[in-house]
Amino acid sequence: MEFTLLPVTPFAQNCTLVWCPETRKAAVIDPGGEPERILAELAKRDLELDAIWLTHGHLDHVGATGELKARLGVPVIGPHQADDFWLSRLDEQARMFGFPAPVAFSPDRYLDDGDTLTLGTLRFEVLHCPGHTPGHVVLFNREARWAQVGDVLFKGSIGRTDFPMGNHQQLLDAIRNKLFLLGDDVRFVPGHGPMSTLGEERRTNPFVADSRFG
Numbered sequence: 001m002e003f004t005l006l007p008v009t010p011f012a013q014n015c016t017l018v019w020c021p022e023t024r025k026a027a028v029i030d031p032g033g034e035p036e037r038i039l040a041e042l043a044k045r046d047l048e049l050d051a052i053w054l055t056h057g058h059l060d061h062v063g064a065t066g067e068l069k070a071r072l073g074v075p076v077i078g079p080h081q082a083d084d085f086w087l088s089r090l091d092e093q094a095r096m097f098g099f100p101a102p103v104a105f106s107p108d109r110y111l112d113d114g115d116t117l118t119l120g121t122l123r124f125e126v127l128h129c130p131g132h133t134p135g136h137v138v139l140f141n142r143e144a145r146w147a148q149v150g151d152v153l154f155k156g157s158i159g160r161t162d163f164p165m166g167n168h169q170q171l172l173d174a175i176r177n178k179l180f181l182l183g184d185d186v187r188f189v190p191g192h193g194p195m196s197t198l199g200e201e202r203r204t205n206p207f208v209a210d211s212r213f214g
Helices: 035-044 065-072 081-087 090-097 168-182 198-204
Strands: 002-008 013-019 025-029 048-053 116-119 122-128 137-141 146-150 187-190
Touching: 002 035, 013 035, 013 187, 025 035, 025 116, 035 065, 048 065, 048 116, 081 090, 122 168, 137 168, 146 168, 168 198
Parallel strands: 025 048, 146 187
Antiparallel strands: 002 013, 013 025, 116 122, 122 137, 137 146
């Protein structure tokens, strides 16, 4: 498995391009904006975009989805259907955050806990991790010990839960009872900021470290 991070828009959210080195098939995860930059990266690396994968429905993570889908005809997969609450309000989100109005889209497939995604020879497991949004999912490649966690967990912090339909306890439960069980060695890409490992956060993150929970 290979990947590269493309922080996009003034929010610097991590759009991730992940691909199978054997087949050169790629998925773009959370294309929050700057579609031309994403397309240029695909061309530079001679990759074939197979799908768009979404961890959740906030505009800063889906803003370029509609345009990429319209231009390339690839399916949009994810998030969990509970995030229709957010996907149906993209224009409202754009006004709130000062973003241009996005091209509308609907997911071709929603994801549930326990689903799997394939990309060439790669396999990704789906974990439903609500709290930041009700339909947030995490994508985990067990062989590479790698996860894309969106806005669930960050290096030294956790996702906000003060947006509509956020739930702080659900978020803590998702991190402690799902993500941390994947293993301390798992590297993860957060929705914003630098990568970390689950073990590092379990030891030092002031919100979810083991020391906080006895």
